[in-house]
Amino acid sequence: MNTVLRPIVLIYSSIAEVFRFLGELTYLVGDAVAGVRRSLFRKQGRRLGWSNLWAQMDRVGVRSIPIVALVLFCIGAILALQMAPILRDYGAQDRVADIIAIAIGRELGPLVSAIVLTGFAGASIAAELGTMVVSEEIEALRANAIDPIYFLVVPRMLSTTIMMICICMVGDTSGVIGGMATADAFVGLSPTLYRHHTFDALKLKDFVTGLVKAGVFGLLISAIACRLGLGVTGGAQGVGVATTRTVVLTIVALIAVDLLFTAVFFYLGL
Amino acid sequence: MSQAIIQVQSATKIYEGRTILDAICLDVFAGETLVIMGGSGSGKSTMLRLMIGNVLCDGGDIVAFGKSLRKMTPDERDNYRKSVGVLFQSGALFNSMSVAENVALPLREHTDLPEQTIEIMVKIKLELVGLRQHADKMPAMLSGGMKKRAGLARAIALDPKVLFYDEPSAGLDPVTSAEIDQLIMDLNKKLGVTSVVVTHEMDSAFRIGDRMVLLDRGKFIASGTPKEMHDSTDPLVHQFVFGLAQGPLTDRRRADGYEEDLLGYEHG
Numbered sequence: 001m002n003t004v005l006r007p008i009v010l011i012y013s014s015i016a017e018v019f020r021f022l023g024e025l026t027y028l029v030g031d032a033v034a035g036v037r038r039s040l041f042r043k044q045g046r047r048l049g050w051s052n053l054w055a056q057m058d059r060v061g062v063r064s065i066p067i068v069a070l071v072l073f074c075i076g077a078i079l080a081l082q083m084a085p086i087l088r089d090y091g092a093q094d095r096v097a098d099i100i101a102i103a104i105g106r107e108l109g110p111l112v113s114a115i116v117l118t119g120f121a122g123a124s125i126a127a128e129l130g131t132m133v134v135s136e137e138i139e140a141l142r143a144n145a146i147d148p149i150y151f152l153v154v155p156r157m158l159s160t161t162i163m164m165i166c167i168c169m170v171g172d173t174s175g176v177i178g179g180m181a182t183a184d185a186f187v188g189l190s191p192t193l194y195r196h197h198t199f200d201a202l203k204l205k206d207f208v209t210g211l212v213k214a215g216v217f218g219l220l221i222s223a224i225a226c227r228l229g230l231g232v233t234g235g236a237q238g239v240g241v242a243t244t245r246t247v248v249l250t251i252v253a254l255i256a257v258d259l260l261f262t263a264v265f266f267y268l269g270l
Numbered sequence: 271m272s273q274a275i276i277q278v279q280s281a282t283k284i285y286e287g288r289t290i291l292d293a294i295c296l297d298v299f300a301g302e303t304l305v306i307m308g309g310s311g312s313g314k315s316t317m318l319r320l321m322i323g324n325v326l327c328d329g330g331d332i333v334a335f336g337k338s339l340r341k342m343t344p345d346e347r348d349n350y351r352k353s354v355g356v357l358f359q360s361g362a363l364f365n366s367m368s369v370a371e372n373v374a375l376p377l378r379e380h381t382d383l384p385e386q387t388i389e390i391m392v393k394i395k396l397e398l399v400g401l402r403q404h405a406d407k408m409p410a411m412l413s414g415g416m417k418k419r420a421g422l423a424r425a426i427a428l429d430p431k432v433l434f435y436d437e438p439s440a441g442l443d444p445v446t447s448a449e450i451d452q453l454i455m456d457l458n459k460k461l462g463v464t465s466v467v468v469t470h471e472m473d474s475a476f477r478i479g480d481r482m483v484l485l486d487r488g489k490f491i492a493s494g495t496p497k498e499m500h501d502s503t504d505p506l507v508h509q510f511v512f513g514l515a516q517g518p519l520t521d522r523r524r525a526d527g528y529e530e531d532l533l534g535y536e537h538g
Contacts, residue, residue, distance in 0.1 A: 131365075140362035142324050144376045144424075145351035151379075 025223050028149070032157050032223075035150035053155045060121040060156070061163025067120070068113045068167050069174040075108055076100055076178025084187040094189055097197035100179035105206045109172040111258055114217035117164055118250045122225040125156050126246035129229025130239035138230065148230065157222040164218025165211050172210065205270055213261050217254055224250045272300040275432065275464060276321060280330030283316055283488075290316045292488045293330060298432070303458060303465040305479035307472075307510065309519065313488040314468045315359075318436055321466060322356055323347050335431075352380055355425030355463075359437040361417035363409040369396070369420045370405040376427045395423040398460070399453060415446035422453065426461065433457070435467040439474045451477045472511060476500070484510060486519070 079100050087093045129152060132138050141148050176198055183189035225246045232238040274297035283291040291313045298304050298321075308314040319325040320332055323339050332339045334350055342350065363372050373392045377383060383391070396402040399419040409417060418438060425433060438454065439447035451474050458465055469475050475482060475496075482499045484491040484507055492499065492507045499511055509517030 135365070136358045136360055136362035137364055139319075139324060140356070140358055140364075140421075140424075143322050143351060143354075143356040143358075144379070145348040146375070146379050 021227075025227055028153065028227050029157070029219065029223050031149045032153050035147065035154045036158070052151075053159055056155045056159035057163050059124070060117070060159045061167055064117055064120040064163075065167055065170055068116050068171045071112055071116055072104065072109060072171040072175035073178035075112060076104060076175035076180075077182040079103060080179045080182035080187060084183070088187075093187055094193060094197060096183050096187060096189060097179065097194045098201035101176060101198040101202040102206060104175035104179075105172055105202050105210045107210075107258070107262070109175060110168050110210050110213040110217055111254065113168045113171040113214065114164065114221060114254050115251060117160070117167065117218070118221050118247055118254070121160055121163075122221045122246050122250050123243050125160075125222060125225035126229040127239055127243045129226060130232035130242045133230060133232045134235055134239060153222075153226045153230075156226055157219060160222035161215050161218035164214045164221070168211060168214035172207070209261075209265055209270055213258065216257065216261070220253055220257060221250050224253060272302075274298060275300050275335055276466075277333040278317070278321070278330075279333060281317070281320055281327045281332055282329030283313070283320060283325065284328045290488050291320070291327075291485075294485070294488075294490050295330075296483050296490065296493065298464060298466055299481075300464055301462065302480040303454070303467060303478050305475045305482045306466065306468045306485065307470060307475055307482055308485035309470060309510070311487070312485045314470075314485050315436055317485065318356075318434055318466070318468045322354065322434055323350055352376075352428055353430055354432045354434060355428070355430035356434045357418065357421045357425050357436065357438060359440055361409070361414075361421035363412075363417055363420055363424070365409050368406050368408055369401060369412070369423075372409070372420060373423045373427050376424065380428060391427070392423075395427055396420075398426065398457065399423045413446075415442050415450065418442070418450055419453065422457070426457065426463075429461070430463060432464045432466065435465065435469075437469055437471075438467060439469060439471045444473075447471065447474060448477075450474075454478050472513060486510075 080096050083096050083099050084093055087095055087099075129138075132152075138148050138152075141151060180191055180194045180198075183194050184191050228242040228246045228249070232242045234241075276298040278294055278296045278298075280293040280295055281291055282289065282293050294313075294317065296304075306314045306317055316325065320327055320339075321334070323332075323334075323342070326340055335353070337346065337350070339347065339350070363369070364375065367375065370389075370392050373395050374388050377388045377391060381388075392405070393402055396405055399422050401416060401419050401423060404412065404416065404420075409420070412420060433454075435454065438450050442450065454465060454467065455478055457463065465478075467475070467478060479496050481493065481495055483493040484499070486506060492502060492504055494502070499507060502508055502511070506518050508514070509519050
């Protein structure tokens, strides 16, 4: 191929690939939503499979809570230590609490929780579904007239979305506590004053926008993991590739969607 | 002869520009055991997937119980799948569930039976395949033959009218393979089901088959009773049935341009 045309073709095919993947994700989420509706109104058999949903929530969320709490506690502490000297120069070191509350509540809480959950749940979902494809389990489900979207994807999407919101709340709290402990120990800001500043700075809309982000991030993590897991080809190697791609693609997608959210909230004045 | 319950009418399947099945026609009659034979890559497993309805034909059609699989709505196709059972090559058990849970899954998903009734039904199905004592084991703890039997118990959970078997004896030792064959014959007798078996194991095919079909490179080659296939004078059928090293199948492989590939030139 012509050396001038080659990069153009490469860029064009990459963009086409991104749009194709986005289209597939949209279809998968749409099918999952339809799957929830259909399963709730089934005439026979189990409705939704609550035991499956609880099991997924435990696997996806409960086990990642200590890690998210630890990471955000550290981030709260780091922020306090980084911001205190600068704010002290302006005589506003008690505003450390305000900055940490806003930064964690609106931005770092949902994003860091989502990144931890990507490694924890996203990779595990992709590997599990990929292995099921390789061992003909997905085909066996279809042969038994059981829709893999309703049976496998719906519980994973629901559990990841719900647990992402819960984890984010735990992470937000842990981040604020990390900042408070550090501010008390090294900045000389009492916990009472810190708490007072935090509640003054953090409006309900900050907390809610953070949780909305968390919910969307949860849906994104599970949708990418399910799509790549169910699309595995080529045996064990394919499972490995899908798992790695899930982690990388999800982190890129999370940051891109976070930017989009921030821009929209900025525009709307939220 | 009894009526055809599944009719494959010029079924064609194409993957990425390659014709996997080329206008195959065959009938499956009620109560019989039809064996679909062929070498690796002959399209026999694809044929099975088309007959299950997991994959649809690109050309032609498959009519099951009087209805076209291509024209069925997704719900109608699901209802058709509930009336058939499938044993996959690997057993395809759900690894996160015990043997009993695997067998119970179709019952839990497609019926409103109380849990106690489902438990009894699971025990009956597992007893039929000789695995009642292993109900609580996880698939990872089972041998190859046990996995296939557990897969078979799941396949018969909803009392299907037709049972499809994908390479039931593949990867098994001769004794276990013979046990699985015996089980297939017993189930046919006890449950009165129609069976479609995909295999390339000749001993097994002759043991269980009422009728045989031979596919080669996606094309229909021959069909007949085991005796007719055994006595066939068609060189391709003869070579396949007797597993001969010399014949049209191996001659074709030798004439695939090896010399040109090795020496890096093409004949003009």
